[in-house]
Amino acid sequence: MWKEYEQAISEAAKFFKDRKVKPDVAVVLGTGLGSAFIDKIQIEQTIPYNQVPYFPVSTVVSHKGQWVYGTLHKKKVLVMQGRIHYYEGYSMQQVSLGIRVMKRLGVQYLLLSNAAGNLNAKWKHGELMLLNDHINLQPDNPLRGANLPSDGPRFPELSQPYSGYLNKLLRSIAAKKKLTLHQGVYAAVMGPNLETRAEYKYLHTIGADAVGMSTVPEVLIANHTGLPCCAISVLTNDANFDRPQKVEIKEIIEVAGRAEKNLTELYSDLIKRIK
Numbered sequence: 114m115w116k117e118y119e120q121a122i123s124e125a126a127k128f129f130k131d132r133k134v135k136p137d138v139a140v141v142l143g144t145g146l147g148s149a150f151i152d153k154i155q156i157e158q159t160i161p162y163n164q165v166p167y168f169p170v171s172t173v174v175s176h177k178g179q180w181v182y183g184t185l186h187k188k189k190v191l192v193m194q195g196r197i198h199y200y201e202g203y204s205m206q207q208v209s210l211g212i213r214v215m216k217r218l219g220v221q222y223l224l225l226s227n228a229a230g231n232l233n234a235k236w237k238h239g240e241l242m243l244l245n246d247h248i249n250l251q252p253d254n255p256l257r258g259a260n261l262p263s264d265g266p267r268f269p270e271l272s273q274p275y276s277g278y279l280n281k282l283l284r285s286i287a288a289k290k291k292l293t294l295h296q297g298v299y300a301a302v303m304g305p306n307l308e309t310r311a312e313y314k315y316l317h318t319i320g321a322d323a324v325g326m327s328t329v330p331e332v333l334i335a336n337h338t339g340l341p342c343c344a345i346s347v348l349t350n351d352a353n354f355d356r357p358q359k360v361e362i363k364e365i366i367e368v369a370g371r372a373e374k375n376l377t378e379l380y381s382d383l384i385k386r387i388k
């Protein structure tokens with residue numbers, strides 16, 4: 114199986130190399146996010162996920178499921194428009210395949226985004242949170258199984274999973290543009306259900322500021338392979354610990370869509386400024 118996985122990574126990477134895809138920066142766009150950022154890119158190629166060997170297909174309606182390659186601020190960017198989640202039934206190896214492939218294509222920075230529930234009473238939905246740490250509560254790990262020594266160490270170190278360099282740049286861009294960018298801890302759960310009130314309260318108690326169903330598998334592979342990364346959560350709904358308050362997925366996607374403009378500004382400017 115692990116030999117096959119190695120082969121899947123190589124073949125998927127070869128697919129892009131054959132198409133002369135040589136990205137400097139890669140971006141993963143999460144739930145409800147996408148078109149505004151894509152519109153900024155001078156697009157050279159779009160590749161549906163199902164054309165890439167071994168690549169899983171995103172089954173989430175709000176996720177497009179294609180690679181977009183092009184130029185933004187004189188840098189070559191490769192975007193996953195729509196991500197693959199563990200809750201869709203895919204293995205962690207499938208969920209994180211794209212990140213291993215990016216690394217082999219020579220990507221130097223990885224920019225992630227997601228929609229997340231807000232657990233911090235001082236913040237409100239519609240605002241953005243820059244991840245400065247995470248708590249992984251997902252039941253599986255993309256690094257489980259035989260280690261791929263060519264990618265990285267058996268026991269990756271995680272004292273700073275999010276790049277200090279990228280986070281510093283993002284904070285300075287947000288300050289300049291007067292955009293609210295909180296910083297906090299993201300808890301990753303499996304999903305696909307949203308949380309009960311007791312679960313939201315528990316996640317808050319253990320130190321999380323936001324909760325979502327993604328991102329951490331990609332961050333683990335980025336750290337394993339030595340690919341500096343950052344991640345921004347769009348806080349789409351405020352957790353209410355004390356009284357039942359229905360959370361609608363439709364609203365989550367709507368709020369994400371509205372916050373997309375700010376996320377796009379931050380990531381577009383970040384790509385301009387990274388060296």
Ligand code: HPA
Binds near residue numbers: 307324326360365
């Ligand atoms: N919980 C988990 N994932 C989410 C949420 C939430 O409240 N909102 C958006 N993604």
